[in-house]
Amino acid sequence: MSKSKSRQVFIGVCVAPALILLIVFMFMPTFEVFRMSLYSWGGFSNTQQFVGFDNFKLLWNDMTFIRSFQNSIFLIVVVAIVTFAFAVFFAAILTKENVKGGNFFRIIFYIPNILSIVVIAGIFSAVYDPSGGLLNSVLDIFSLENLQQMWLGDQKIVIYSLAAALVWQAIGYYMVMYMSSMAAIPPSFYEAASLEGASKIKQFTSITLPLVWNNIRTTLTFFIISTINLSFLLVKAMTGGGPDGSTEVFLSYMYDQAYGNSTFGYGMAIGVIVFLFSFLLASIVSRITKRDVLEY
Template identity: 55%
Template structure:
């Protein structure tokens, strides 16, 4: 006689459900542990970002509404008066014009030469191109202060490289006071900015161009496209996203670069001819003891940088190309 043991109704289903829920609970617990770990890793960086980036930026906006010498404990709230004074400040307007001029000229020349040299190094079999790339990249390795010292020596009126070379070639009439002439000083600073930045962006564009399949150039060559046509029809569209990124990055970094070079080479002179926004802000906040007024200039720099970045991003937007 055979005895059959029958499970109580529902016990089998409950056991299967419990078994299915166990891996889910383990997975959920693992995910919570991963989130805690990621949060623990991000928290120090986030705290430093808030402490040294967000709070100082907000403090600049707050201090722009006050009149304060920077040393006295007395602060007086003046609202938007500091910004109203900027509109009547001729030196501020001059510094703003110089900043815009440097951004436009140096950005156009740097991006244009960087693209041209990158295409030349990548598409043409130049002898010693690795040496050229190395020599062009060296300035980016040097400190900006070192570059300012180098060009201060190069532009020296008596013993500088340029005037010394002109004197040796009996071209004394072409000698100039490169950092003392109001008509030339801004171009002298612009050339130093170009020399410092060109190699870096050339290398970035070379890396981007090297990833373009050779078959695209071969196909365009079979269609009769010249080297120039290939650059504008093949190379430029396929590295457009890289160009957009570097363009925005250069504009933002050029604002800081111009300040360091101007501060170290000319101090804004002669007679404010080479002054830029950040240098004028520094003078007002830390030299003329007009800290609130200087912070108002800082707010203008912040808004200007944000507006230019947004404008460039919108103006250069296009559907990405894939290959």
């Protein structure tokens, strides 16, 4: 066997296990989700009735699904904007300013990201407790009793309470990613800008932000997918979709339909919509944020 042939065989042997796992645990389940979305099936019987696109037609008249769609969009947009604003701000402060105990703050900010989402749900459930929770207690100390709320019981504000938990969990992770990019920017760029009379804000918008933009663009795409997944876990652990369905999101409603109401085919139709929506939104964000890469 020639050297070139043996090299190809070696590469094939190394790649084959990963390729097999990818096909078995990614491609085949994804295909099965698409296939089952065309059937009416309870999930536990042997009877599967082909209904075509009827499951998808029902979705557009399902007000709970529409509400879960709106909640998911809200969390993706609002949590993304707030998270990235704080992450970039704190990354710039800890990287470019001589903050005493900078390493300590990095650790503190990153801790929420290593916690289980169930632990985070427990922490914020205690914070939002209307009777003895931290939030209402602090408001009481400052004589702001009129601002005290049923943070997880009021349909108008409960989605904002969940958004705050998601922001708290994510800031540290993205902050550390941006810090690594900012640390690689040559100090001479800022020195030259200072000599030209540029303010700190001008340096940030003209030097820091453009040079880390490619990193921000990549993390935005990742953030969309992770928010869809984490919002499901947080909703299940904190509110169960309540009160009165006001915190239902894509995946929580899909789970309820597929495994709670024994309408597996309908649940898979929701899964298909989530799958297509995720990739469509990620593509749109990637397209909108695309710009020439600045090199230094």
